[in-house]
Amino acid sequence: EDQVTQSPEALRLQEGESSSLNCSYTVSGLRGLFWYRQDPGKGPEFLFTLYSAGEEKEKERLKATLTKKESFLHITAPKPEDSATYLCAVQAGETSGSRLTFGEGTQLTVNP
Amino acid sequence: DGGITQSPKYLFRKEGQNVTLSCEQNLNHDAMYWYRQDPGQGLRLIYYSQIVNDFQKGDIAEGYSVSREKKESFPLTVTSAQKNPTAFYLCASSTPGLGGPDTQYFGPGTRLTVL
Numbered sequence: 001e002d003q004v005t006q007s008p009e010a011l012r013l014q015e016g017e018s019s020s021l022n023c024s025y026t027v028s029g030l031r032g033l034f035w036y037r038q039d040p041g042k043g044p045e046f047l048f049t050l051y052s053a054g055e056e057k058e059k060e061r062l063k064a065t066l067t068k069k070e071s072f073l074h075i076t077a078p079k080p081e082d083s084a085t086y087l088c089a090v091q092a093g094e095t096s097g098s099r100l101t102f103g104e105g106t107q108l109t110v111n112p
Numbered sequence: 113d114g115g116i117t118q119s120p121k122y123l124f125r126k127e128g129q130n131v132t133l134s135c136e137q138n139l140n141h142d143a144m145y146w147y148r149q150d151p152g153q154g155l156r157l158i159y160y161s162q163i164v165n166d167f168q169k170g171d172i173a174e175g176y177s178v179s180r181e182k183k184e185s186f187p188l189t190v191t192s193a194q195k196n197p198t199a200f201y202l203c204a205s206s207t208p209g210l211g212g213p214d215t216q217y218f219g220p221g222t223r224l225t226v227l
């Protein structure tokens with residue numbers, strides 16, 4: 001059974017204080033690991049897809065990295081508008097239209 | 113403007129009633145999905161469909177039903193058999209990645225409350 005564990009559950013940062021969110025996973029045949037951002041009352045917004053160990057992707061103040069057991073979402077010099085819940089999910093198998101298994105998310109709050 | 117629309121945004125249901133949540137996409141995606149999100153929890157898969165006229169149960173399909181008569185539409189019915197239907201419902205769609213993973217894109221969600 002595929003499993004995704006995110007830590008910490010909640011993180012409070014001061015504006016400009018860099019940090020990282022963790023996503024540990026166990027999956028048989030990783031096809032892809034996904035990061036989403038979710039604002040309260042809204043649908044998740046796609047951020048990154050990673051699918052091979054050592055891969056890194058960046059977008060503005062966010063950088064996602066992947067190893068064989070975990071992924072990190074690094075947030076550099078965050079701003080209050082980065083406050084949201086960040087969701088990690090994995091996709092396994094070789095067929096298209098594969099399902100995602102989600103972690104419970106990390107709720108990030110950035111104070112001005 | 114391409115995207116996924118869900119309606120209504122808020123839905124109230126009396127106990128014993130069936131209700132249907134709408135999901136439409138104009139992204140020309142083959143696959144569509146329904147997830148349920150409860151407070152403080154991750155998304156859980158209810159049903160998914162990879163092609164028209166075909167769908168599969170996810171992890172929590174009991175008390176729900178779906179249809180996929182058109183590529184663009186994947187409505188979800190929450191039946192009276194669903195014991196605890198109050199939740200935030202999210203629809204997603206994806207298209208096969210070229211030799212890689214399929215990225216799912218989400219709609220804005222429908223919040224269902226049972227009175």
